[in-house]
Amino acid sequence: MGFKIAVAGATGNVGREMLNILEERGFPADEVVPLASRRSVGQEVSYGDRTLKVQALENYDFSDTDLCLMSAGGTVSKEWSPKIGKAGCVVIDNSSAWRYDQDVPLIVPEVNPHHIEGYSKKNIIANPNCSTAQLVVALKPLHDAATIKRVVVSTYQSVSGSGKEGMDELFEQTRAVFVADPISAKKFTKRIAFNVIPHIDVFMEDGYTKEEWKVLAETKKMLDPKIKVTATAVRVPVFIGHAESVNLEFEKPITADEARDILREAPGCQVIDKREDGGYITPYESAGEDATYISRIREDATVENGLALWVVSDNLRKGAALNTVQIAELLVAKGLIKPRKEAA
Template sequence: MGYKVAVVGATGNVGREMLDILHERGFPADKVVPIASRRSQGVDVSYGDDTLKCQALENYDFSDTDICLMSAGGSVSKEWAPKIAAKGCVVIDNSSAWRYDADVPLIVPEVNADAVTGFTRKNIIANPNCSTAQLVVALKPLHEAANIKRLVVSTYQSVSGAGKDAMDELFNQTRAIFVNDPVESEKFTKRIAFNVIPHIDEFMEDGYTKEEWKVLAETKKMLDPKIKVTCTAVRVPVFIGHAESVNIEFEKPLSAEDARSILREAPGCLVVDKQEDGGYVTPYECAGEDATFISRIREDATVENGLNIWVVSDNLRKGAALNTIQIAELLVNRKLIQPKKQAA
């Protein structure tokens, strides 16, 4: 007996990716239901070779659904996740709405799988920010080996992290520049084509943006609250794939060679670190891949016990859809939930 799974936000970039990955990984679902807003009711989405029609969130009854994968934005999640959870359906949410709630576990399965048992408090599990997810996958094994004291993170984030409209804006601006048409900016504060923008999400009182704060808060919640973290988040003219330059200061010595060996054995990590032309991974190569790629591993002589690494991953997969489904697999594999039909 399989599970009944609902995907809320099924017409968006991440929602469609969730449907693809559910099918790719053979998730034990007897039925998958795509759900969207009322205006998208009846829209066709793909699930393997099948075409499914979206149902409206406002009209859907979750009482016989086992798992709800949500990617519909923070305001929708804040309103609907508790209602869905109250029906006995476990919500795995991809927005920022529940990440900082002490009663909601924030999970990356390769990093803190044991914390998933806390879902019973609210029947909600949070998926981290896309840039944090790949970061902590790379940091977890290094932290276990030498205890991280401080992180300096610079992100190079693709436009897909801001949604389909952002991807369209990059495409339209690039085309406009080539044909000498006016360049219009609506989604971003400045032109994104052939440019980089050191601004993601809203500014906070201390001068950091909310995106930068997310990296700090989520790394502390999932990895270690004692780690000091500072971040600069930058949007770059790339369609898919986030990259990060990470400077790490450890309590104990850790050589670059030892770090390579540790990361090669770590779950979810793939080391591509040849110190030669092209011996590293870029966002272009990581698109469509599940791994978190680590390159440019080298010692930092300016601090005691310092390393630099380059971390790249497909933000729509590991940063969002894949991680959400890995959480669902965790619930199933650890027998933390049973299909309602079977229970009945």
């Protein structure tokens, strides 16, 4: 007997990717139900070679559903996730709504799988921010080896991180440049085509943006509260794939060669690091892939026990949909959930 799974926000970029990945990885689901708002009812989405019709989230009965993969945004999750959890269905939420709740585990399976057992307090598990997910996959094995004291990260985040509207805006602006049409910025604060914008999410009182604060808070919650983290988040004119320039300071000595060997053996990591033209990974090459890629591993002589890295991943997969499905797989592997129909 397999599981019954609902995917909320099934018509969005991440929701569609969740459906793809569930099928790709052979998740043990007997039934998959795509959910969205009323205006999307009747739309069709793909699940492997099948076509599924979207149902309305607000009318759906979760009493016989085992898992809800939630990618409908923070406002919807705040309203619906507690109701769904109380109905006995475990919610794995992709928004920021529950990440900082002490009763909700924030999980990257390669990093802190042991935290997942706390999910039963609210029947909600949080998926981290897309830029944090790939960062901590690369940091975890290095932290275990030499204890990270400080992280300085600059992110180069693709427009898909802001949804379909961001992808459409990059496409429309790029086309407008070539045909000499007027360019308007709607989704972003400034033109994104052939430009970079050092601003993601809202500004906070200390001058950091909320996106930058998320990296700090989530890294501490999942990896180690003692780590000092500072971030600059930048939107770049790339459709899919986030890149990060990462500078690390460790308590113990660690060489670039040692780091390279550690990362080659680490779960979820793939090292592509040749000191030659093209001997590194770019966001374009990471699109559609599951791994977190690490390149440009080198020692930083300006601090004691310092390293610099280049980290790249598909933000729609490891940064969102893939990590969500991996959390569901972790629940099953640990025996923390059973199909309710079977139990009945």
